[in-house]
Every structure is written in C-alpha cells, then in structure tokens.
Amino acid sequence: MNWRTIFGLNVLPDFARGVHPPEHKSRTRDLPIETLTEPEVVTIPLLQHAGAAAECVAQPRQQVTAGELVGRRSASGISANVHASIAGVVQAVTAVPLPNGRRSLAVPIRRLAPGEDSNAVAPVADRLFGGVWAESDIAVARPLDILHAVADAGIVGMGGAAFPTDLKLRTTPERPIETLLVNGCECEPFLTADDRLMREYPAAVVTGARLAQKACGARQIVLAVENNKPEAAAALLAASGQFAGFRITVVSTKYPMGGERQLIPAVFRREVPTSGLPLDLGIAVINVATAAAIAGAVLRGQAMTHRIVTVTGGGVRSPKNLLVPIGTSFQTVIEGCGGVVTDARRVLAGGPMMGFTVTDLTAPVTKGTGGITVLSAAEIDSAEQTACIRCGRCLDTCPLGLAPTRIAHAVKFGDLALAQQNHLAACCECGCCAYECPARIPLVQYIRAGKVELAQSASE
Amino acid sequence: MTLSPEPIDRPQLAAATAPHLMDAGSTTRRMMGDVLLALLPVVATSIWLFRGNAVRVTLLSVGVALLTEAAVCRMRRRKLSLPDGSALITALLLAMSLPPELPSFSVCLGAFVAVALGKQAFGGLGQNLFNPAMVGRAFLMACFPAAMTQWTLPVSTPVATDGVADSAVDAVSAATPLAAAKFSHQFTDLESLLTGNVAGSLGETSAIAIVLGGLWLLLRRAGDWRLTLGMLGAVSIGAVAELLLRGREAGFGWLSHLSSGGVLLGAFFIVTDPVTTPLSARGRWCFGLFVGIIVMVIRLFAGYPEGVMFAVLLGNAVTPLINRWTLPTPVGGPVVLPRQPTSEEGEADA
Secondary structure, rough: OOOHOOOOOOOOOOOOOEEEOOOOOOOOOOOOOOEEOOOOOEEEEEOOOOOOEEOOOOOOEEEEEOOOEEEEEOOOOOOOOEEOOOEEEEEEEEEEEEOOOEEEEEEEEEEEEOOOOOOHOOHHHHHHHOOOOOHHHHOOOOHHHHHHHHHOOOOOOOOOOOOOOOOOOOOOOOOOOOOEEEEEEOOOOOHHHHHHHHHHHHHHHHHHHHHHHHHHHHOOOEEEEEEHHHHHHHHHHHHHHHOOOOOEEEEOEOOOOOOHHHHHHHOOOOOOOOOOOOOOOOEEEEEHHHHHHHHHHHHHHOOOOEEEEEEOOOOOOOOEEEEEEOEEEHHHHHOOOOEOOEEEEEEEEOOOOOOOOOOOOOOEOOOOOOOEEEEEEEHHOOOOOOOOOOOOOOHHOOOOOOOOOHHHHHHOOHHHHHHHOOOOOOOOOOOHHHHOOOOOOOOHHHHHHHHHHHHHHHHO | OOOOOOOOOOOOOOOOOOOOOOOOOOOHHHHHHHHHHHHHHHHHHHHHHHOOHHHHHHEEEEEEHHHHHHHHHHHHHOOOHHHHHHHHHHHHHHOOOOOOOHHHHHHHHHHHHHHHHHHHHHHHOOOOOOOHHHHHHHHHHOOOOOOHHHEOOOOOOOOOOOOOOOOOOOEEEEEHHHHHHHHHHOOOOOOHHHEEEEOOOOOOOOOOHHHHHHHHHHHHHOOOOOHHHHHHHHHHHHHHHHHHHHHHHHOOOOHHEEEOHHHHHHHHHHOOOOOOOOOOHHHHHHHHHHHHHHHHHHHHHOOOOOOOHHHHHHHHHHHHHHHHHHHHOOOOOOOOOOOOOOOOOOOOOO
C-alpha cells in the first residue's frame, strides 16, 4: 500500500517494493514477428527443461521430419520430450554449451535439401499460431487428452524456468487448481517477444489458456498484462471477451512483475509460501507463450519446435522479434539480425536483469530462451565497486522482503548458517538489489554462490 | 574485453553475472556528491555568519581530515580513498558542529580523531559503528569541555557596541538559545533561530540553510527521509509535551525546539548517514524516533542544554540491535529449514 493507492491515483494491482528500470523496449515493440530463414544445422539439446535430460531416440544418419521426436522424456521423474525443429539428417550426438552456462548432450540435425526453405511453402508462424481455432475442437478436447498432447509435444514453461507444463497442470483431489493465472507480464527490459505474440496471435493465447483450464479443472482464468502493453491487453480482451470466467487484468508496470511470487500477491493479494508453490494457493501459473504452444499442440498436433525470440540491444545491427527453430545457434540468430556492431560487449540469453552471459555463440536457442540481448559498451555500467555503505536500498527494493546485503556478506565471509538465517534459499535472483546497489556489489553473484555451497554441503 | 571489428567470427565476449543493467543514478559517488552539494548552503551560511572563524575551522578540519585519510590509507596499504568523498563529508560535518572560537589545535585534533579513530580504525568506509564526525566532536567535548561550550554571537549580528567598530569586537560571548532558555529562562525569538543570528555551532544556527540543503539531500535519496522525519517527529512530540506540562510561559515552544541547537543539522545531515543507521525502513523509523527521544530527554531533564551528539552516538550503539529486531520477514514467510528446528526463526507461520 503506497501513497498513490491511498489517494486512489493508482489502483492497478501491484506488489511491494521492486524497481523501475528503463524499459528499452522501443527497438522491437512495434516490429512484427519475422521468421528466421531455416538454418543449415540445428542442435537440439536433450536438456532444455527443469529436471532430467531426455533420452536420445534418434539414430545417426536417420532422416527426420520437422516435429519428429528425437529425445524421449526420461522415465525418472521430471523431464520433457524434445523434437526435431527442421527436417533433415541426424548427425552424431555431441555436447553443446547451453545458454545458461551448463552443458548438455544434443542431437545435431543437418538440413536435408540445402537451399530449399520449407517455411516458404507453408509459413511456420501460421501453422503454429495463425488461422482460426475452431470452437468445436476446443469443446471436444478432454482433460486427459490435453495433458497427453501437452506432454507428447514436449511443452515446458517458456517464461524461463522451463518446468514441464503437463506436470504443472496435473491436478490431484487433495490439491485442486482453482485459478489458472496466465502470465503476460514481460517485465524484463528490452524483451518484446511475449508482447508481440499477444498482439499478433491473441486467439492462440486465449485458446491455449482455455485448454489448459480444461486440463487442470480451474474455475477461472486470469490473464495479467502490464499497463505498458495496452495493445496486447486490448487484443486479448477482444479475443476472450465472450468467454465466461476469463478475465484480463492490467497490472502496473514494475520489475519483476512477471515473477509468480510477485504477480500472485499483486493480482490476488495472497502470498505464495516461501518454501511452497502457487499450487498451495490453488493457482497454476503459465506464460502466454506456453499457452499459445498448448493450443498448437492440442488442436494441431504441433510439437514444441519453435519459439519467438527478441533479438535486441545496442550491440545488434537490426533488432527483431524472430520466430526461431529450437536448436539454432546464437550465432546464426544474431547473423539473421545483421550481426553485431563493433562495440558489442556482452551477449545475453534473456534480458539484462536475469539473463546469462553467453560467451560461446555455438550455444543453441532452447525452449526457455525468450530473448537474445547484445549489449554495446555504452550500455554496460561502468561505476566502480565500493565498500557497502549500508544504505539499505537492497532491502527497499527486494520484492521478497529479504535483506540481500546481509545474505551476501554472510556468504562472502563463509557463514552459511547466517546466510540461511537471513533466508538465502528464498531469493529468486531477480537482481533488483544489485540493480539499485550504489556500491555495485555483485549481490546476486554472492547469493548464487551461497546457494551452490548450500547444495554441496547438503549433498555431503 | 576488446572486440574485433568482425566480432561474430571470433567473439571475445565478456562473462558477467546478472543483472547487466544498473541504476545509473544510484552510485556511491553520486550519493556523496549530493551530500556535499546539500552541505553547501550550510557551509556558506556559516561563513557569512561567523566570517574568519568559520573559514579557519572549516579549512583546518578539511585539511587535517584529508591528510589523515591519506596517511591511514598508506599505512593500511589500501587504495587512496579520498575520491569517495566520505572524509570530506566527515570534515565538513565536524566543522559545522564546532563552536566558532575553538582553538585551531583542537579543531585539528578533532578532525584527526574523527577520521582515524571514528572511521578508519573500524576498517574504513562502511565499517564504522559510530558517526565519525560525532566521534570527533565527542572526543573534543571530553578533552576541551570549556572551549567546546564557549559560544559567541555571529559576526554579522548587529550588536549595540557604543561606537566600537565591528571588527574590534571580534567575538561577543553569548549563551546559545537552548542554554539561555534552560538556565536563565530567556527565550530567543523564532526569526533569529531561522536566520541563524544566534550563538551556536558554526553550521547549526541557521534553520533555513539547513532545511534548504537537507531537502536536496532527501529528494536525491542520499539520505533516508524516515530518519529525518522520525527524529523531528520525536522532538516535536517532546516539545508539545513540554508545552502541555510546563505551560506556555515555561515551555520553549515547538518550532523553537526544532530550530535551535543541533536538531535540524542532526536530523538532516547526521542521522542520515547510512553507514551508522539501521538497514530496513522500519529500523530507520525506530532509529530516528530513538534519537529524537534521547535529544528531548537530555534537553528537558539532563544537565546539558543540548544532546544531539550524545543521542546520535547512543543511537549508533543500538543500531545493531535495532537491525536485529527490525529485519523484514520474507514475503511468504521464512524459509522452512527441515534439518534445523532449533534455529532462530521458529516463530513465524511456517
């Protein structure tokens, strides 16, 4: 509750604290989604999701079609299927660097007929998101069939965490899902992929959300969009207006509104238990891109082979919103946007607040890659690191109500117990604290290191 | 870190952890710069009011503080920390809190103690428990109690001197408004308190100058407004309570309490030092209120007419405790620690 709310000046749903970084979305927000020319080679990682890697089922020299299964989800626990994103010939399995810095085995696929772009025949965007979604098809879809279709298509959360969506939507009698929250809050600066998807293909998003609602048995759908995307909100409203129990909620623009632990308090005024899940409140949260993928999977049998990636930043020549086959290397995607300018300094998988630096551009685009941000030298902060002056700005901005400086300093001095007392494990690494820190202390880095140490000490 | 003109072929891209975007308006240097800017009207007014003495005390304090900072950095084999501006701020705050007639030797000693013992002995910027300027002042108070309570009227004050030239009466001894009120029940008019035409420390007499600079400080977020408001709020409550209990004649008055002595300088410039105050918003309210209460307790019940310095140092001393009590609870409750049921955060709704 801030003063604006008290005086009725700002009644948009909001969460406490957080930051307002410059948006930098103007480069790409008005550019329609383009489709990348089909690359010569894609490298499909077997691990693109939370949990265990998929098991390779493709043989070298095997000919595959686009959407054919190349990795079956591991039988042991959480996992997801992966598919060929282009038609071609399977090469020997190799290890590739992932955008998040880990490594994974991957299935390379070389395009079959060089020079012939299948996209020219049937535009992939239309196949995935376009056209009419027949109401009769939605009506006949049964919950279990939807879940199976979602699992078979290898759909995982496209907001970043890449948790298998079928597992998220699977409901149990003890823990029913009351509400499906569709997350259209693209709070990362620079990124516009979800915005464009909502503006250009609102029907796919709405249809996917309704199928997901059927699958999980939720009574209502709430689709949240920040107020810096009025066109998206209007498009969704037009596409969903006639459906009962489907509500579009415009929330205030603040980072990290797209985090479920921020969005749920903003929309429902309820807090997700720190050691729990939204499910504990009867809420399932899916991203708008995930919703669109569900629609394609259930009604058109489309596997998760493509995703929309915003390629942006001052370091890239012509920024774009690109529909990219999964497994395309960062290098190929960036070349598809005219390459980089001379003073490009950092390539990020994702946006600047939570994105990972990618130093090996052979890394492939995965299901969780929502953006490629190339920062130029001018866009990189040059302020010097100083001693902590205890200004408390990290506490004033932490959306989870933590004391980042205390956690970071406990980790720095090797006191893991103290770090835990200060709720080390609760941190979502959104980066608000480090964004605001006048001393430029790498708070998130310390906290990540602390979590790694914690995991190591737990496994010993 | 350099990148070739054909970078995509042979990228030499830097690795770094997120976030890759920082608030350009939030840097330590800028915060220090804003504090210095905010101090400008205070220092200027003190020079206008006290002329030569203000210049002498300020220059000596700044010179010695900077020299001390440089010498200690050398001794500790650390990078020279002068550019961060903190030593300069300490020196100015100390100077503004000293009586105009204080002998030069004492000023130098105070500046040395403030920087060397008040800050660097703890480990430099960010590490000190106590406000360095107040440490220096407390040291002087203990060493030179007479000189530290010797007050003179500002040079610019028109004094009826029966034809003696202004420059001849370089210093007219006078009691501070608070001492006059406390010991001889003479109340100073508000106008003098606002413009600063009263006896007192170099920078504390002019309410207008302090508020002017202080508002800049708060607007630029170089200091937390909760600290200022908490302290002023507690002083206000104490002042109103005094009026109610002692009556309109005996009481000093609300605005007079606020604008006399070191309350304004303390509320805007001393308690807003982030290093020595609590971290959380709630903690800052507590700190501000605590300091304000101690100030009023000293003013109303103790032997000293004024107590901002003691109140701030006491507040600094309880800051770790306030921090302990006021750390925020995480959204969604504390982390459940399955293997440590005896750990501290057992009270909440886990």
